[in-house]
Amino acid sequence: MDKLTKEETKIVEYVESEAASSVENVKDEIARYKAIALKQTTKKKAISIRLLESDIxxxxxxxxxxxxxxxxxxxxxxxxxxxxxxxxxSS
Incomplete structure (x- = not known):
């Protein structure tokens, strides 16, 4: 299994502590969050950057x-x- 980040570990601990509760319309919420995630992961912006020719x-x-x-x-x-x-x- 991949190593979890601190944030991921907190999420797992929260869910496993049974403090988390499900919402009534789980399927709708899952679809909503998937749409939000997809928007964030596919949204790109063009930039201009100057680099040394040798680095390029x-x-x-x-x-x-x-x-x-x-x-x-x-x-x-x-x-x-x-x-x-x-x-x-660090140098």
């Missing part, structure tokens, strides 16, 4: 090795950093 070329080479466009690689790295899955090493 290195990223393109790494993306090619992974079999993906370099923009997808950059997006993935940004998402992983923003969600706390990866961290920068």
């Amino acid at each position: 070329e290195a990223l393109k080479a790494k993306a090619l090795a992974q079999g993906m466009p370099y923009q997808t690689l950059l997006s993935s790295i940004a998402h992983q950093y923003a969600s706390g899955k990866i961290e920068l090493k």
Whole structure:
């Protein structure tokens, strides 16, 4: 099993403590939250960023090795950093 984040652990503990109770229209609520989640995960915004040419070329080479466009690689790295899955090493 994957390691849970602190927030996920709190959710599991809350549900397992039996303090949580179900709502009357569970199916409607599930559909509503799925729609909210889908909107948030698919909403994208174009940005402009200046990078060193050498960094761009290195990223393109790494993306090619992974079999993906370099923009997808950059997006993935940004998402992983923003969600706390990866961290920068302190100097």
